[in-house]
Amino acid sequence: MFKKLWLIFGPVLIAGACLGALLLSPFRFSHPSAKTLSTAATSMSSNVIKGEAIKDAAFNADYIPVIGSSELSRMDPLHPSVMAEKYDWKNKPFLIGAPGTQSLTHFLSLQATGQHLTGKKAVVIISPQWFVPRGVKSEMFDFFYSPLQTSYFLVHAKDSAATRYAAKRILDLTSDTTSGVMRDALKNKALGLPLTTVQKVYINNIKRPGLQxxxxxxxxxxxxxxxxxxxxxxxxxxxxxxxxxLDQVATTLGRKATAGNPFGIQKKFYEQRILPNQAKLKGEQSNFNYESSPEFSDFQLMLDFFAQHKMAVQFIIPPVNARWASYTGLSQDMLDNFSTKISYQLKSQGFNNIVDMTKDGNEDYFMQDTIHLGWRGWLKVDQHVQPFMATKKAGKVSYKISDDYLDRSWQDVAGNQVQDFEE
Known part of the structure; x- marks a missing residue:
């Protein structure tokens, strides 16, 4: 009987033991190839976002992170990734983001790169839609949550207001994801306490090597x-x-793709997502608010990382389709206030490279759909991104980071009242 069971389960047990030994061994596997990096640079795959090895290799090569969310997937011919390939940009975009990725996910992803981005550049596309009153949805953060990147955070993050805030946010958003030693370690970080000896040994010698x-x-x-x-x-x-x-090409492509609807929206998107519910959507967004959100403090974590690593960063604020906004009642004044607030947060700390396109939403063929950049929109982005990415080194930068932006009072301040905000 035992022999029969061994014949059935023995190979499985042996394979499991071998895999476990392999995962816990100090051996490092092969370096990602140039082809792998090229594929990963536009994949927006969750395993790339949540991982470390591919991004680390890319940032040591000729890639610069372009950080965002769903707009990165709108890859028409004027998209920076296509333009960089066609016109042989010296440094290529490495897209980091997907629908649902927001500031906290990006912070965890960035900090886990360690020194691979120190003194280098990045581009961040700031979606106003991230900054809803409740911030990132827990299920979306949970989907992109990376125990590997969290293990790096636990081992390397020094106690600070930003570290304590980040740990609290991770705990709040991952109640069913983290457990045991890792969760207890996060609680210590949130309280400003050092990790225990048991936590250090477990994370450094067991958990993190296996995840790596x-x-x-x-x-x-x-x-x-x-x-x-x-x-x-x-x-x-x-x-x-x-x-x-190129503008003529963008105009021709946009005109053809958006024919047949009053909003200048890509035909397929309009017919599938808008037309069936169009009447119900009139005035539906009149109460939308992007001025008050915990996302402003989550965003501050990224700024803290950029400053610590002396990075030069270009920030892009995309518009909303103005015809769509007018139909749904989405307030342009509110969008302007959002732009004012996020720009204040950036400039007051020394981040001055801001491409604000908030008022471009009425330009023809600028948007592919309701909120995502399209043909002429990407072309305008290219005009700013290409010269910025011509060199990889940041050069001399100077930032003055304020922990006040981690506070609830900043999260709630209205965009037209930022000048009264006391740091």
Whole structure:
């Protein structure tokens, strides 16, 4: 009987033991290839977002992080990834983000890169839609939550107001995700206490090595590239990078794609997402508010990271489709106030490279749908991003980080009252 059971389960047990030994071993697996990095740079795959190995390798190569969310997936021919490939930009965009990624996810992802981004550059596309009154949804943060990146945070983050705030937010948003030693360690960080000896030994010698090896083994296996979209876009672009010609291409593509609806929205999106409920959506967004949100403090965590690592960062504030906003009642004054508030948070701390496109939402073929950049919108982004990304080194930067932006009082201040905010 025992022999039969062993014949059935023995190989499984042996394989499991071997895999466990492999994951806990000090052996490091192969470095991601150039092809893997190229595929990962546009994949927006969750395993890349939640991992470390591929991003670390990319930032040591000729890639600069372009951080955002769902807009990054709108890969028409004028998208920076396509333009960089066509016109052989020296440094290529590495897209970090997906629908549902917001500031706290990006902070965890960034801080886990360690020194790989020190003294370098990044681009951040700030979606106003992140800044809803309740901030990031717990289920979305949970989906992109990375125990690997959290283990780095627990081991390396020094006690500070930002560290305590980040730990509290992770605890609040991952009640069913983190447990045991990791959760207890987060509680210590949230209280400003050092990790216990048991916590340090477990995370450093068991938990983190296992997670690192999982990342090295599996993150390269499940990357869905966008080679077809890139190839399609490359065929459309002219051989020479001439702004007037590119604007004509963007206009032609946009006009064809948005024909047949009053909002200048891509036809497929309009027919599937808008038309069936169009009457119900009139005036539906009149009470939307992007001025009061915990997201402003989550966003501050990214700024704290950029400052600590002496990075030069370009921030892009995209618009909302103005015709759609008018129909749904979304307030342009509120959007302007959001822009004022986030710009104040940036500039008051020394982040002055801001491309504010808030008032461009009425431009033809600027938006692909209701909130996402399209053909001429991406072209305007390209005009700013390309020269910024021409060099990878940050140069001399100077920031003055204020912990006041982690406070509830800043989260709630209205955009037209920021000048009265006392730091």
């Amino acid at each position: 090896h999982q990342d090295q083994l599996f993150s390269q296996l499940f990357i869905h590239g966008r080679e077809k979209e890139l190839a399609k876009g490359l065929k459309v672009l002219p051989d020479e990078q001439d702004l007037q010609t």
